[in-house]
Amino acid sequence: MKIETKITEAVKAIVEELYGVAVEDKLVQLGQTRPEFEGQLTLVVFPFTKMSHKAPEQTAGEIGERLVQRLPDVVARFNAVKGFLNLSICTAQWVELLAEIQANPRFGFQPVGDDSPLVMVEYSSPNTNKPLHLGHVRNNLLGWALAKVMEANGNRVVKTNIVNDRGIHICKSMLAWLKWGNGETPESSGKKGDHLIGDYYVAFDKHYREEVRQLVAQGMDEEQAKQEAPLIKEAHAMLVRWEQNDPEVRALWQKMNQWVYDGFDETYKALGVSFDKIYYESQTYLEGREKVEEGLEKGIFYRRDDGSVWADLTAEGLDEKLLLRSDGTSVYMTQDIGTAKLRFQDYPIDKMIYVVGNEQNYHFQVLSILLDKLGFKWGRDLVHFSYGMVELPNGKMKSREGTVVDADDLIAAMIQNAKEKWQEKRETPSNSPSKGENPSEGAAKKVSPSSGDSEGSEAQEIARIVGLGALKYFILKVDARKNMLFNPEESIDFNGNTGPFIQYTYARIRSILRKAGEQPALCAAQQTELAELEISLIQKLQAFEQTVRQAGQDYNPSCIANYCYELAAEYNRFYHDFSVLREEDTQKRQFRIALSAAVAQVIKNGMGLLGIEVPERM
RNA sequence: GCUCCUGUAGUUCAAUGGAUAGAACUACGGUUUCCUAAACCGUCAAUCCGGGUUCGAUUCCCGGCGGGAGUACCA
Numbered sequence: 071m072k073i074e075t076k077i078t079e080a081v082k083a084i085v086e087e088l089y090g091v092a093v094e095d096k097l098v099q100l101g102q103t104r105p106e107f108e109g110q111l112t113l114v115v116f117p118f119t120k121m122s123h124k125a126p127e128q129t130a131g132e133i134g135e136r137l138v139q140r141l142p143d144v145v146a147r148f149n150a151v152k153g154f155l156n157l158s159i160c161t162a163q164w165v166e167l168l169a170e171i172q173a174n175p176r177f178g179f180q181p182v183g184d185d186s187p188l189v190m191v192e193y194s195s196p197n198t199n200k201p202l203h204l205g206h207v208r209n210n211l212l213g214w215a216l217a218k219v220m221e222a223n224g225n226r227v228v229k230t231n232i233v234n235d236r237g238i239h240i241c242k243s244m245l246a247w248l249k250w251g252n253g254e255t256p257e258s259s260g261k262k263g264d265h266l267i268g269d270y271y272v273a274f275d276k277h278y279r280e281e282v283r284q285l286v287a288q289g290m291d292e293e294q295a296k297q298e299a300p301l302i303k304e305a306h307a308m309l310v311r312w313e314q315n316d317p318e319v320r321a322l323w324q325k326m327n328q329w330v331y332d333g334f335d336e337t338y339k340a341l342g343v344s345f346d347k348i349y350y351e352s353q354t355y356l357e358g359r360e361k362v363e364e365g366l367e368k369g370i371f372y373r374r375d376d377g378s379v380w381a382d383l384t385a386e387g388l389d390e391k392l393l394l395r396s397d398g399t400s401v402y403m404t405q406d407i408g409t410a411k412l413r414f415q416d417y418p419i420d421k422m423i424y425v426v427g428n429e430q431n432y433h434f435q436v437l438s439i440l441l442d443k444l445g446f447k448w449g450r451d452l453v454h455f456s457y458g459m460v461e462l463p464n465g466k467m468k469s470r471e472g473t474v475v476d477a478d479d480l481i482a483a484m485i486q487n488a489k490e491k492w493q494e495k496r497e498t499p500s501n502s503p504s505k506g507e508n509p510s511e512g513a514a515k516k517v518s519p520s521s522g523d524s525e526g527s528e529a530q531e532i533a534r535i536v537g538l539g540a541l542k543y544f545i546l547k548v549d550a551r552k553n554m555l556f557n558p559e560e561s562i563d564f565n566g567n568t569g570p571f572i573q574y575t576y577a578r579i580r581s582i583l584r585k586a587g588e589q590p591a592l593c594a595a596q597q598t599e600l601a602e603l604e605i606s607l608i609q610k611l612q613a614f615e616q617t618v619r620q621a622g623q624d625y626n627p628s629c630i631a632n633y634c635y636e637l638a639a640e641y642n643r644f645y646h647d648f649s650v651l652r653e654e655d656t657q658k659r660q661f662r663i664a665l666s667a668a669v670a671q672v673i674k675n676g677m678g679l680l681g682i683e684v685p686e687r688m
Numbered sequence: 689g690c691u692c693c694u695g696u697a698g699u700u701c702a703a704u705g706g707a708u709a710g711a712a713c714u715a716c717g718g719u720u721u722c723c724u725a726a727a728c729c730g731u732c733a734a735u736c737c738g739g740g741u742u743c744g745a746u747u748c749c750c751g752g753c754g755g756g757a758g759u760a761c762c763a
Contacts, residue, residue, distance in 0.1 A: 107707085388691090389760070391760065397761085401760090402762075459757080495726070551694080553693090553756065553757090565726060570726060582724090620704080632702060645728090646728045649723070651722090666723095
């Protein structure tokens with residue numbers, strides 16, 4: 071049983087004994103003791119002062135005395151400061167706790183079985199007219215991490231992606247390619263498919279704006295010019311042909327979309343994200359129309375004189391929402407309804423989570439109500455995991471103004487930075503090779519006469535892991551709801567509260583474990599005395615479980631990121647103050663190695679939830 | 689205008705209603721007989737304003753002020 075649980079039970083009994091009042095669990099507030107006081111756990115006794123009718127300090131003292139009597143194996147000593155009862159826990163309890171953590175490689179994870187709730191997480195959801203940028207990166211990383219967190223909280227998870235593969239924006243790219251492309255392909259140009267298509271999208275926009283500018287110069291007002299420009303008319307004509315299944319347009323559409331998918335796949339692979347099931351809007355938008363017709367028959371929606379279909383949500387405190395245009399074509403909302411229908415056919419979903427930016431908060435508020443009205447049981451409490459925008463120092467990213475941070479470029483730059491850092495570190499000979507160091511390992515570190523090639527690839531792999539770790543952590547440590555700032559001028563740091571700091575801590579522990587030989591079994595032998603740093607590390611380890619629960623409840627992976635940092639920082643202090651391997655006393659040495667091993671394990675698990683790899687050596 | 693989100697050191701981020709609001713970056717100053725110095729330690733520095741609830745508020749409620757997003761035939 072957990073130490074907290076034991077104490078909570080005891081406190082409840084004691085309060086009832088002393089003051090004759092039964093208390094609920096939530097009144098028993100146990101927290102970690104502040105470092106400036108003696109003890110490890112602190113009970114907040116303010117809630118009980120009403121029952122005791124005594125001063126806080128006196129109440130704390132009474133409860134403390136009884137606690138020591140009642141749980142002599144758990145509570146060794148206590149001290150009362152104001153309304154805070156600080157408890158010193160017996161060493162054996164900590165050792166036992168560490169043993170439990172160490173014995174369970176899946177510590178903090180809840181088991182998932184066939185009857186666990188099924189959660190579907192939708193994320194990424196790109197348009198196929200341009201490459202992914204930093205905003206998409208935030209979406210993908212959050213989506214992936216959230217899926218992992220949900221799994222760790224005992225859910226079956228299906229990761230899904232809805233690709234917006236149809237619409238006017240695709241036609242713009244297609245048109246531009248036909249006009250100015252000269253048959254350029256990813257192969258012929260050496261460009262990634264998504265970048266190639268993105269370039270034509272930009273080209274369209276450039277020419278289009280020029281046309282609008284000329285029309286305005288001729289005296290047309292701007293709104294009209296935007297609609298009357300020949301290019302946009304041509305694009306619309308193409309969209310109509312697409313809708314009519316024109317074989318020529320469809321063939322081009324398929325070819326160009328495929329280029330984009332190949333490009334996206336590379337980016338997804340680099341980011342380490344994947345999907346269990348991908349939906350395409352070209353396949354779902356007609357389903358949505360059917361579903362809306364169905365709702366119309368049931369009287370949930372109504373049709374206006376011009377033929378457009380609307381939902382009246384004024385009773386819900388919202389406005390009226392368009393579902394089908396007067397020409398019968400579907401809008402965004404309709405497509406989401408169609409996608410929901412297909413998903414529900416494919417999976418017995420208990421909970422649906424949409425990872426979509428906060429600019430669409432209103433959309434999902436409406437979608438939730440509509441899906442509920444249409445009879446989706448998970449509609450009412452669908453989760454819109456709404457994350458903030460990534461801003462640049464001079465404001466929002468705007469693809470038209472060319473102020474986007476491209477995902478592929480960014481990833482490449484991060485890996486490059488990591489590589490340079492790594493080389494720099496190798497070139498500056500750290501401290502002189504001590505005598506105790508394993509000679510063969512020392513030699514391999516310096517020069518690599520035979521295996522230069524394999525070492526190069528190892529360096530490459532480490533650079534990849536570290537570069538991506540820095541990027542992922544940088545994004546995931548921020549509370550998802552908040553807008554975040556990214557300054558491309560200052561590259562992402564590798565020092566301080568960063569992914570590489572945590573990775574480095576992990577790699578160092580692995581190095582210690584290699585040196586120490588076999589994975590140490592925690593000796594059951596009693597420790598006479600544990601140092602404060604050791605106890606606080608064990609407490610920190612224990613907190614992992616609670617952190618994972620909280621992340622699942624709040625749908626927010628950022629607390630896990632911050633937890634990993636705190637754990638690593640705590641370990642670094644421990645590492646610096648004690649020498650893990652040099653300890654003469656074998657038992658203490660074993661204990662510290664075991665503690666290190668447990669820290670490494672938890673770091674690995676925590677970073678795994680964030681989709682961040684940890685290297686065995688750095 | 690209305691709706692939602694958000695205001696914490698110079699900057700980027702933390703803080704289940706709990707003790708003296710934590711880190712990191714930057715600046716300055718220390719620490720390598722050592723298992724990896726991508727480390728550790730120190731100094732400087734912050735809760736937008738005003739009410740309320742509470743033994744206790746950065747946190748919850750109300751009112752201002754500032755920032756962001758959305759606001760209907762775009763996705």
